[in-house]
Amino acid sequence: MSETRGPRPPAPSPLDAAIDAVLHDMVAGEGPADLHRRVAARLAERPSPSPWRAWPVLAAAAGIAVVAASLVLVRRASTPARSVTSVHEPPVGSVAEPRTAAPAPTVQARAESVPPVPAPPRARRPARMRASEPAPEPADGVEVAPIEVSPLDVAAMGDERVVLRPLRIERMDIEPLAEPQP
Amino acid sequence: MSDAELVARARQGDHAAFGELVERHRAAVYRAAHAALGSASEAEDAAQEAFLAAYQKMGTYRAEASFKTWLLSIAWHRALSRRRSLVSRWRRFASGELPEPAVSRETRTQEGALIDAEMAHHVERLVRALPARLRDPLLLCAAGEQTYGEIAVVLGIPEGTLKWRVAEARRQLKQRLVRLGYGHE
Known part of the structure; x- marks a missing residue:
């Protein structure tokens, strides 16, 4: 660390002296004499930090740790x-109806009075519902009109073909410019 | 007893030892705070806060620098924080910079009394108008409590940069004083 003392240049000009004097006034003072008191x-x-005073913090930290550990x-x-259920669960679409567009005979099977009609396009249902839930049976005596x-x-x-014809390049006859006349 | 011995005692909870450290470095801490804040009352509060902070942080002092430099760094940063808070509070209620705290007649030294009062007023106004990066080093050096090396540590800049900033601040001040018609460079 440098031991170079301070701010004062060796031979101050009148301006330097004036600046020094004002700077000195601006930071003058010893501080309050009763600062120590x-x-x-x-x-x-302010109480000194002691381990007993840290009990509430430690207790809170321990509580958080216990909750976190129990969650884990x-x-x-x-x-x-x-993970076991997911392993034994059939893959989506394997047990349920195939996703092909072929008409499914479900309507015919469920309501015998109803002539077979091609199944309308249905909204996709979640895979779990397809696998586990049976289709609701129609109530006795209720006739369900087929959906046509x-x-x-x-x-x-x-199948119109696009015929591409080759471009024709026509010759251009360029006549030489006439000589400029004076 | 050296500062190191007093620090060791203060770390063990010896308030009297810390009191001795406060008494030894009271002026330096106060002047650093005064340089940053430009107000005696604000500097007193900042000095008090700095000593309290130093006591709380005593365990982190590693004796890499002298205790005085470490203490002044704390005081300086506390004072800067206070200055920022004052400036923002002032800007909330009024426009422009903080009002210039006038140096009272009582605090003028004999040296200061020798120069023309009007000129002193101009110099003070010009010092306060300097950018903080030039004004702070200039005022800290004017406090005369520390070496360039110590001030450079407090400000967190290389010693060469500090010297350049002090010289540049003086050059700008003189240039402006000449423009005002005071002497010639």
């Missing part, structure tokens, strides 16, 4: 069970 009073107000244990206990689905008439796309 004031600081001591404030220190006496509960999660660990529940995680293997979930008119076939869509979609015109086949024409």
Whole structure:
């Protein structure tokens, strides 16, 4: 660390002297004489940190640790069970109806009085419902009108070919410019 | 008894030892705070806060620098924090910078009394108008309590940078004083 003392240049000009004098005034002072007493009073107000005073904090920290540990244990206990069911669960779509667009005969099977109709397109249901839930049986004596689905008439796309013709390049006859006349 | 011995005792809860440290470094801490805040009353409060903070942080003092430099660093940062708070509070209620705290006649030294009062007023106004990066080193050096090396540690800048800033601050002050018609460079 440098021992170079301070701010004063060796031979101050009148301006330097004036600046020094003002700077000195701006930071002059020794501080309050009773600063020691004031600081001591404030220190006496503040209790020194002791381990007994840390009990509430330690208790709170311990409580948080216990809750966190129990959460981890509960999660660990529940995680293997979930993984077992997921292993034995059939893959989506294997047991349930195939996802093909072929009409399913479910309507015919459930209501014998109803003539077979092609099944309307249905909204997709979650895989679990398909696998486990049986379809609701119609109540006795209730006739369910078949839902008629008119076939869509979609015109086949024409197979029109696009014929590409080669570009023709026509010759241009360029006449030489006439000589400039004076 | 040296500072190191007093620090060791204060760490063990000896309030009297800490009191001795307060008494030894009271002026230096107060002047550093005064340099940052420009107000005697604010500097007193800041000095008190700095000593309390130093007592609380006594366990972190590693004797890499002298106790005085460590203490002044705490005081300086506390004072800067107080200055920021004062400036923001002032800006909330009024526009512009903090009002200039006038140096009272009582605090003027004999040296200061020799120069023209009007010129002193101009110099003080110009010092306060300097950017903080030039004004702070200039005033800390003017406090005359520390070496350049110690002040550089407190400000957290290299010693060469500190010297340049002090010289630059003086150059700008003189240039502006000349423009005001005081002497020539």
